[in-house]
Amino acid sequence: MTLPNPCPASFRGPRLAAALWLAALATVAMPAVLATSRPAYALDAIVEKKTFTMPTYTTVSGGVLREVKVGWEAYGTLNADKSNVILITHFFSGTSHAAGKYKPEDKAPGYWDAIIGPGKPLDTDKYYIISSDTLVNLNAHDPNVVTTGPATPRPDTGKPYGMDFPVVGIRDFVNVQKALLESQGIHKLHAVMGASMGALQAYEWATGYPEMVGRVIPVIGAGDTDGWLVGWLDIWASPIRLDPNWNNGDYYGKTPPKAGLAQSLKVISLFSNYWTWADDTYNRKWAKPGEDPEKSFANRYAIEAALDSAGAARAETADANHLLYLVKANQTFAPGGDVGLARIKAPVLMISSSEDLVFPPPTIQRTADKIRSGGAKVEQVNIGGGRGHLNGVANVSEAADAITRFLAQ
Template identity: 75%
Template sequence: MRLLTFHRTAARKAAAPPVSTGRMTRRLAAAAIGFLAFAANPAHALDAIVQKQTFTLPSYTTVGGAPLRDVKVGWEAYGTLNADKSNVILITHFFSGTSHAAGKYKPSDAAPGYWDAIIGPGKPLDTDKYYIISSDTLVNLNANDPNVVTTGPASISLETGKPYGPRFPVVTIRDFVNVQKALLDSLGIARLHAVMGPSMGALQVYEWATGYPEVVERAIPVIGAGEADGWLVAWLDVWGSPIRVDPNFNGGDYYGRTPPKQGLAQALKVVTLSAGAYPWANTTFGRKWAEPGKDPALALDNRYAIEAKLDEVAAARADLADANHFLYLVKANQVFAAGGDVGLKRIKAPVLIISSDEDLIFHPAAIQRTADEIRKGGAPVEQVKIGGGRGHLNGIGNIQEAGEAISRFLAQ
C-alpha cells in the first residue's frame, strides 16, 4: 500500500541560514497550538504530497456507554506497508494537533507536518523501512480546518439533522484509541511495530500499551505522563475557562449563532504560553514594545510585543478551531489514567520515554513517577531527556535531539 512518493535529496553542503527572531517566534507560537511546527532541516527532505483519507465507523459505543452513528476520522500515511503488515508505526497527535505529522498536502503549503524532522527516508522514522500511519482524533480541535476529518459536537447528528453541541457524549483518550484500533483492523493491521506521540499523543501511547498490550511491540511516549495529576487537571481547567465566560458560549449551544470566538482565542493564547518556557519568551521578546513610540507605561492600551504576538497567533488559530471541541478535549485529558485500576503495570512492551525538564505541563516528577510505575510491571523503560529552551514544545520543535535514541529503540 503506497500512499506517498518520496524523493531523496542530497544532504545540504552548507548550513542553513539562521532563522530570524520574528520568524522563529511565529513558528514556535504556532506549534504550541497545532498551526505550524519548526524543526532543523533534515539531511533528507521529505518531498511528498500527503493523501488524506477518511475512515468511517457505522456505529460506535463510547467507553461511557453512549451510542454514536456515522463516526468519521481522517488519516494519512507515509511509506510502504510490507507484505505481512509488520512494519507499522502509529503516530498519535497532541491536544491541538491533527493527523498531519509529515509531508505537505500541496507544494505551496507554508510548512510540512509537525514531526517532519524525524519522518521520512533516512530519518529516525525511516519511511524506507516503516509504514507510518496517523489519524485525527474524535473531537479534534480543528473542526473547521478543511484538512481535518473528525466527529464531535460540531458534527451533524443523524437523529436531529443539527450539530450535536453539548449533547455530544463525553469521550476519553481510550475512545480515541478504540477508533484508531478499528481503523487498523479495517486495514488488516494486527500488530504495531511501535506507537509514538507527543503530549496528548503520549497519553494515547500509554492507553494503547495498557489497553492493547498484545498489539503494541514498542511504545514511545513523548512529553507526556501516564495519568493526569492535579497539576494537569488544574492547567486544563485554566485553558478552558475563557471559553466558558464568553457571553456567546451559551452553554455550548452556539451553532447557527455567533460563536464564542473571543473566548476561544484567549484559551488558545493560554495554551501557547503554558506550552512555552521563559528562555523563549525572554530571548525572543523580552520587554520590547508592540509598537514604536507606544510605551506600555504611559497608557493601558499600549502593549508589549509578546502580548500582541500571542493574541495575533491565537486569533488566527481560532478561525480553524471549535470551542466545544476544545472543552471536550479538556475533559478527555483531565479524566485520563492509563490502564484503569491496573494502571501502567499492565504494559508489557519496551518503553522509550522522551521528556524535557523544562516542561511546565508534564513536569519532571510526573514523568519519573510514570517510568517507575511501568518498571513495577516488569516492562523495560529507557528515558531520554531533550532540551531546547522551548518548554513543553521541545517535544515538537526539538524532537530530532532524540533521533539517535529513537532509531536505536526501533531497531532493537
C-alpha cells in the same frame, strides 16, 4: 469495508528541511536559534488526507455514535505481512498531519517532518507510518481535518451535537484508531508514538491493547494526569465558559465564542512554552514603536500582541466545544487506574524535557517507575531546546539517534 490504499504517494529523494512546523501547537514565532542546524531529508511527496468511517461506535461512557469519521494520512509502504506499522498519535491542538505537505506550496510540512522520511528515525523506506485525527479534534473547522465531535451534524437531525455529544476519553480515541488499523488488516504495531496528548494515547494503547503493541514512544507526556494538570486544564477551558457567545455550547449557526476560544489558546500557548523562549524572543519589547506601554492601557508589549494574534488565528479553525471535550478527555486520563501502567509489556522509550511545565519531571519519573514495577524495560531521554513542553515538537530531533536505535531493537 474496502481496504484503503495504504500508500498515498512515494517517498523518495532528499530535500533540506526548510522549516519546522509549529503552527498546530503554537503559531507564536519560534526563535531562529532553535531551528535544527543539521541538514535532514524531508518527504518530497504530496500527502493525501483520507477519511475512515465507522458505521457505529459506542463510547466508553456508553454513548452510541453513528457514522463516526476521522481523517488519517500515511507515509511509507505497508509490507506484505503488515509488520512494519508505526502509529503516530497527535497532541491536544494537533492533527494527523505529522509529515510531508498537502500541496507543494504549503509553507511548512507536518509537525514531525524532522524525524519522518527516508533515512530518518521514522524511516519511510522501512516503516508504514500512519497518523490519524482524533475524535473531538480541536481544529474541527480546518478543511484538512476530519473528526467527529460536538460540531458534527447528527446523522439523525442534521444539527450539530453541541454539548449533547457523549463524554469521550483517550481510550475512545484509541478504539477508533484500532478500528482504522483493523480496516487495513493491521493487528500489530511495530510501535506507537505521540507527543503530549499523543503520549497519553500511546500509554492507553500499551495498557489497553498490550498484545498489539511492540514498542511505545511517549514524548513529553506522563502515564496519568495529575492534580496540577487537572487544575491547569480547567484554566484552559474557563475562558470559553466566560464568553457569553458560548451559550452552554449552543452556538452553531450563531456567533461562536471566538474571544473566549482565542483566550484559551493564548493560555495553552504560553503554558506550553518556557521563560527562555519568552525572554529570548520578546523580553520587554514594545508591540509598536512609539507606543510606550507605560503611557496607556492601549499600548502593549510585543509578547502580548504575539499571543493575541496567535490565539485569534488559531480560533478561526478551532471549535470551542471541541476544546472543552479535549480538556475532559485529558483530565480523566488514568489508563487502567493505579495498576494500569504496570500492565505494559512492550519496551518504552520515554522522551521528555526537564523544562516541561505541563508534564513536569516528577510526573515523568513516577510514570517510568510504575512501568518498570511491572517488568517492562524503560529507556529515558531528556531533550532541551528552550521551549518547555513544546520541545517535544520543536526539538524532537534531539532524540533522533535514540529513536532510531529503539525502533531497530
